Amino acid sequence: MTKLAEYRRLEAELAAQLQQLDALKNDDHLKREMQFEEKLRALMAEYGVSLRQIIQILDPAPATIVQEPGRKHRPRKVKIYKNPHTGEVVETKGGNHRVLGAWKEQYGAKEVDSWLQ
Incomplete structure (x- = not known):
């Protein structure tokens, strides 16, 4: 132009x-x-x-969740997985847990996801 x-x-x-x-x-x-x-x-x-x-x-209703300065996302919830084969329990906030990854490789992601408590 x-x-x-x-x-x-x-x-x-x-x-x-x-x-x-x-x-x-x-x-x-x-x-x-x-x-x-x-x-x-x-x-x-x-x-x-x-x-x-x-x-x-x-509008005196309680305000929405006030986040800490610098935080842009809500905190992740703790997820608890229990292996029915060994009885081992894993608590994690994310999907990059070493033991959880090994279980998914061994048993498959769908089966491990079904172990969520």
């Missing part, structure tokens, strides 16, 4: 976005939302209440 063609494409996109922005500026529903937000922020400042506190007041 030439620079001129790219310029004209971007100019047309900008004109379309400006037209959408003008339409939104005249939207009564948007005006009411903006007015509500202004009044809410003024009340928050007047009473010294944060947005989190307002949410806690309006």
Whole structure:
């Protein structure tokens, strides 16, 4: 694409976005939302209440699981496998356990998965 063609494409996109922005500026529903937000922020400042506190007041249900900083996934559950042939028990959080891998090689993955307690 030439620079001129790219310029004209971007100019047309900008004109379309400006037209959408003008339409939104005249939207009564948007005006009411903006007015509500202004009044809410003024009340928050007047009473010294944060947005989190307002949410806690309006929806006091327990918050979702709070994760430790740096953790992106929920902790894995411990899985317990019991070998019916030897009675040996293995507890693992992942699938890379040495004994579990040996069992899967010896008995097959489907059978070892059926040993999950």
